[in-house]
Amino acid sequence: MSHFLIREIQTKDNQQVAAVIRTVLTEFGAPKVGTAYEDKALDDMCETYNTDTSAYFVVVDKDRVIGGGGVSSLAGEVGVCEIQKMYFLEEARGKGLGKKMMETCMQKAKELGFKRCYIETLPYMTSAMRLYEKLGFEYIEGPMGTTGHYSCDVWMIKEL
Known part of the structure; x- marks a missing residue:
């Protein structure tokens, strides 16, 4: 795993990050409406993510973005x-x-002063849900906040 680097996103990564996200959503057959696929921010x-309350990180393999994740x-x-x-x-x-x-x-969320961490996902993202469970996230009955991702119908929360 030594050749993988996790670092904060840079402007030069924007196009690759958007491509990774759309590729994965398409691979999993996710709806293009009501998910991150249609987010203008993509x-x-x-x-x-260049704000006082957010950060986005990329996984880079020899200058190529192969994944990412953020907090906001x-x-x-x-x-x-x-x-x-x-x-x-x-x-x-x-x-x-x-x-x-x-x-x-x-x-990063703790450093930014957040007390709880929320996740919403799709029911067939089973590997991701197993990871969230292992990290202490618990399922909740309904969505929190106003994400606009009405197609995501699995919600989880964790105390930080």
Whole structure:
């Protein structure tokens, strides 16, 4: 795993990150409406996450982005952040990078002063849900905040 690097996103990564996210969503047959696929922020991720309450990280393999994940304040909630747009190309899966990315995001969330961390996903993202469970996330009955991702119908929360 030594040749994989997790670092904060840079402007030069924007196009590759958008491609990774759309590739993975398409691979899993996710709806293009009501998910991250249609988010305007997808094509401008570096600038979108360049705030006092958010950060986005990429996994790089020899200058090529193969995954990413971010943390940002959850719109409509106080003291709650959301893990956002965490996707990995097939070649990056099963190598512990998801766990490392989650730990990176949750550490940043604590540094930013958040008390709880929220995730929403799709029911067939089973590997991701297993990871979230292992990291202490618990299922909740309904969505929090105003993400606009009405097609995501699995919600989880964790105390930081």
